[in-house]
Amino acid sequence: MxxxxxxxxxxxxxxxxxxxxxxxxxxxxxxxxxxxxxxxxxxxxxxxxxxxxVCKFLEISTAKGQxxxxxxxxxxxxxxxxxxxxxxxxxxxxxxxxxxxxTNWRTIKKSIYKLNTLDTKSTHISAKHTFLKKKKKDKLVKYFRGLQNMQNxxxxxxxxxxxxxxxxxxxxxxxxxxxxxxxxxxxxxxxxxxxxxxxxxxxxxxxxxxxxxAVAILKGKQTFKLKQKKENK
Structure with a gap:
């Protein structure tokens, strides 16, 4: 049913x-x-x-920390x-x-680092420079916002x-x-x-x-967290 x-x-x-x-x-x-x-x-x-x-595969894989x-x-x-x-x-x-x-992750990671460290709020630079920095950051955000915390x-x-x-x-x-x-x-x-x-x-x-x-991934991640807690006790 x-x-x-x-x-x-x-x-x-x-x-x-x-x-x-x-x-x-x-x-x-x-x-x-x-x-x-x-x-x-x-x-x-x-x-x-x-x-x-596929859901079963995702749950098992993310439970391993993938x-x-x-x-x-x-x-x-x-x-x-x-x-x-x-x-x-x-x-x-x-x-x-x-x-x-x-395939060229090392180079891409540098761009993500720039996104995470680029400060556009400094008061010690000209308005034009501030605008250019903001424009640069907006471009980085557009392409890399979903990868900001991806280490590998x-x-x-x-x-x-x-x-x-x-x-x-x-x-x-x-x-x-x-x-x-x-x-x-x-x-x-x-x-x-x-x-x-x-x-x-x-x-x-x-x-x-x-x-x-998403449900399968969340289930797997929850299992992974529980395993980590047990190992850290």
């Missing part, structure tokens, strides 16, 4: 809507239930199975990415993926919008990081370690999935 309720919620959120047939990636065929009016319909039963699988980075710069995903990451105390990139963000490259990267985030995908592959990707019918499952076949364009679909992932 509970599963049926959840499946109905998923359908209401539009998780099952894929792209039109002319946009599909044939590698996604195992996860497509049927075609309706020229649009591929994703197998919602499989979607729920993969959501549960860190998570959310990546999604599509307009409909950006705000949700930020809110979800903040809610589950994780990191995020939701404006633009800067080349080398992970995370172990897990969650990607929404695979086709737009291919640079992130390739950097993760190069570093051997585990990726979790929401795969629409125009995506490539071979480019993801773990994945959830679902609509990655709808705000309601993205939110449903991110809410599930």
């Amino acid at each position: 509970q599963t049926q309720i959840i499946l109905n919620q998923m359908i209401k959120a539009g998780l099952h809507f894929g792209h039109t047939k002319d946009q599909w990636n044939p590698k996604m065929s195992p996860y497509i239930y049927k075609e309706k009016n020229g649009v591929h319909i994703i197998d919602i039963i499989q979607t729920w199975f993969y959501i549960r699988q 860190k998570v980075l959310f990546v999604g710069t599509k307009k409909q995903a950006a705000q949700l990415i930020q809110l979800t990451a903040i809610k589950c105390h994780s990191f995020f990139v939701n404006q633009r993926w800067l080349g080398g963000l992970l 490259v995370p172990e897990i990267v969650i990607i929404i919008g695979q086709q737009k985030e291919l640079n992130a995908v390739y950097e993760c592959q190069k570093l051997g990081l585990r990726t979790i990707t929401i795969l629409d019918t125009n995506c490539n499952p071979l480019l993801a370690d773990l994945f959830i076949p679902a609509n990655d364009d709808s705000i309601s679909s993205i939110k449903f999935i991110l809410d599930q992932l």
